[in-house]
Amino acid sequence: MPNPGLSLTRPYPFARLRKLFEGIVPADGKLKPISLGIGEPCHPIPQCIRDAIGANIGRMSSYPATAGDIALREAIAAWCARRYSFVLDPATQILPVLGSREALFSLVQCVVDPTAAGGAKVVMPVPFYQIYEGSAFLAGAEPVYLPLTKENGFKLDLTALSPETLAQTQLVFVCSPGNPTGSVFDLEDWKKLFELSDRYGFVIASDECYSEIYFEEGKAPIGAMTAAKALGRADLKNIVVLNSLSKRSNAPGMRSGFVAGDRNLIKNFLLYRTYHGSAMNPMIQAASIAAWSDEAHVVENRRLYREKFAVAQPILNSVLEAPMPQAAFYLWTNVAGDDEAFARDLYKEQGITVLPGSYLSRDVLFADGSTMNPGAGYVRIALVAEPERIEEASLRIKDFVLSRR
Numbered sequence: 001m002p003n004p005g006l007s008l009t010r011p012y013p014f015a016r017l018r019k020l021f022e023g024i025v026p027a028d029g030k031l032k033p034i035s036l037g038i039g040e041p042c043h044p045i046p047q048c049i050r051d052a053i054g055a056n057i058g059r060m061s062s063y064p065a066t067a068g069d070i071a072l073r074e075a076i077a078a079w080c081a082r083r084y085s086f087v088l089d090p091a092t093q094i095l096p097v098l099g100s101r102e103a104l105f106s107l108v109q110c111v112v113d114p115t116a117a118g119g120a121k122v123v124m125p126v127p128f129y130q131i132y133e134g135s136a137f138l139a140g141a142e143p144v145y146l147p148l149t150k151e152n153g154f155k156l157d158l159t160a161l162s163p164e165t166l167a168q169t170q171l172v173f174v175c176s177p178g179n180p181t182g183s184v185f186d187l188e189d190w191k192k193l194f195e196l197s198d199r200y201g202f203v204i205a206s207d208e209c210y211s212e213i214y215f216e217e218g219k220a221p222i223g224a225m226t227a228a229k230a231l232g233r234a235d236l237k238n239i240v241v242l243n244s245l246s247k248r249s250n251a252p253g254m255r256s257g258f259v260a261g262d263r264n265l266i267k268n269f270l271l272y273r274t275y276h277g278s279a280m281n282p283m284i285q286a287a288s289i290a291a292w293s294d295e296a297h298v299v300e301n302r303r304l305y306r307e308k309f310a311v312a313q314p315i316l317n318s319v320l321e322a323p324m325p326q327a328a329f330y331l332w333t334n335v336a337g338d339d340e341a342f343a344r345d346l347y348k349e350q351g352i353t354v355l356p357g358s359y360l361s362r363d364v365l366f367a368d369g370s371t372m373n374p375g376a377g378y379v380r381i382a383l384v385a386e387p388e389r390i391e392e393a394s395l396r397i398k399d400f401v402l403s404r405r
Contacts, residue, residue, distance in 0.1 A: 005137035012130060013359040014038060020344050026351035034393040037353035039179070039329065039382045041250040043304055046297035049251055052290040059282035066279045067270055068096035075289040076258045082295075083211075084225040092263045093236070095270055096280045096288065099255040100209045100244040104173075105135040107240060107259065110272040111203050112170050114140025121165060124173040125156045127180055127360035127375040129207065132173045141170065147364045147374035154181035154332070155189060158196050169202045177210040177221055180360055180380040181332045182325020190227030197238050203265065206241045209257070210328035212248040212298050215306055221327050225260075236261045240269075247329070248298055249291045256280065256288045305329050308383045308390045315394040316381070319401040331381040332357070339379050349403075350396040354379040 011019075017037060026033045067073070073090035080088050088094055097103035112120050122136035126145045136143045144165060148154040156174060158166065174193065176185040185193075197204055206224035214221055224241050228234070244257030259269065273279075280288070291297075309324065313331060316322040321334035335342045339356040346352050361375030381397075383390055 003138055005134075005140060008137040009134045010130070013355060016359050017343070017353070017355060020340065020356075021347055021353075024344070024348050026347050027349065031351040031396070033347075033351040033353065034385060034389050034396075035353040036381045036383065036385065036390075036393055037355045038384075039247070040252055040384055041247060041301075041329075042384050042386060043250040043301055045251060046249055046291060046294065048290040048294045048297065049249065049254070049287045052287040053283055056283045056286035059286065062282055064279040064282050064285065066274050068280055069282070069285050069289075072096050072280075072285045072289050072292075075292045076260070079292045080225060080260060083220070084223060084229070086225040086229050088260055089263070093266055094258055094260045095266055095273070096285065097242075097244075097257050097259055098278050098280060099246060099252070100207060100242045100257045101131055102255070102278060103242050103257060103259050104129070104131050104205065104207060105138075106272065106276055106278065107205055107242075107269060108135035108139045108141070108171060110269050111265070112136070112139040112141045116168070116170070118168045120170045121168045122171045122173070123156075123158065123161070123169050123202075125175060125178070126362050126364060126373075127357060127378075127380075128173070129175060129179055130360070133362070143362075144169065145362050145364050147361075147372065148178070148181055148183070149374050154178060154183035155185065156193075158193065166196065166200045166202075169200060171203045171205055172197070173205050173207060174224070175207040175210075176223070177208075177213070177325070177327035179210060179328060180330045180355075180357070180378075182210075182328045182330055184221040184326040185227075187222060187227055187230060190222070190224065191231055194227070194231060194233060194239075202238065203262075204239050206239065208241055209244045209247055211243060213302065213305055213329050214327040215302070215309070215324075217299065217302070235263075238262055238265070240265055245288060245291050248301070250297075250301065251287075251291065254284055254287060256284055256291075304387065305383065308387050311387065311391045312381075312383055312394040315391075315398050319398050322381070329383050331383065333379050333381055334377060335379055336377065339375070339377055343379055346397065346400050350400050352393050352396050352400075354381050354397075 246252035357375030357378030
């Protein structure tokens with residue numbers, strides 16, 4: 001018999017999008033399609049990565065250690081010290097991982113105890129990155145969905161949960177900067193979350209893969225480590241931070257990232273990964289050292305995103321509700337109607353792909369018996385294409401909206 005959690009998983013958003021677009025010839029073939037649907041960076045791969053891969057291809061003849069080369073862990077620790085002013089022990093508090101997606105999933109399998117009295121719960125925001133939900137199902141846990149809305153600043157609010165639910169919660173996912181909303185936890189948000197973790201004992205998984213996409217140099221969003229240091233939590237008790245090179249360094253195909261945090265959790269995660277079989281290719285480790293050690297390409301990356309937001313956001317916000325995010329590269333856009341129909345018709349008439357917000361969310365049940373999908377009525381617009389394509393796509397979306405008034 002297969003894992004019963006498999007029957008609970010839902011089709012991935014992009015599979016649903018492909019089905020939505022079945023049989024459609026975008027713009028009747030008259031316009032070149034532009035995809036703003038998937039969050040896949042299109043900026044150039046940094047030269048430091050190219051050089052390191054070329055220089056280290058011979059290292060593929062050796063088996064990699066599950067814990068990764070100490071040189072890579074030291075490079076990650078050095079980056080965390082520069083970025084968060086937090087000193088980590090490379091030997092006990094850091095593990096290289098094969099991108100944050102793999103680590104998010106496997107961390108839940110390692111942390112969750114499905115045999116706990118009353119069952120195990122994993123709390124997550126909606127809209128969300130769907131791996132959160134799938135990892136919970138396959139670990140034998142129950143997902144608990146917390147809606148991110150305009151009214152709560154698109155931030156996770158655990159005070160909405162009952163003490164009984166919190167007592168059964170084993171892990172809480174935080175995504176800051178948020179996908180798809182671009183919202184960022186501030187110090188007070190972290191303080192409240194840490195206090196609840198202390199009271200109920202749950203693990204905090206802080207997904208920070210968009211942490212380096214922000215709009216003003218010198219004003220990076222704070223992360224869990226920044227907050228932990230400010231609040232005197234040097235041991236990072238029950239905290240695990242996840243980050244990757246996919247967004248920061250335009251290298252999603254490398255599948256390279258890290259987890260860092262609580263020594264005891266990292267120790268158990270290393271044991272789990274010994275059997276999970278997820279050691280990083282030595283050539284990729286060398287390229288990762290180069291990437292984490294270089295900031296020039298990240299600064300340039302941010303400049304390009306600023307340029308694209310400066311073009312796209314005013315155009316889109318003139319016809320839709322498309323406010324600037326605090327960080328990340330998405331415009332979480334209110335279309336004031338059926339998001340699925342909006343995405344389908346936009347693709348059909350203008351050849352532009354956006355992602356319906358309802359595909360990134362779930363119906364949330366409230367105490368009065370009512371339900372809502374906090375992603376409904378929104379679309380996620382990923383500003384990942386080249387700047388000139390972003391301008392063209394934005395103008396096509398504007399024309400589409402105006403044509404329907």
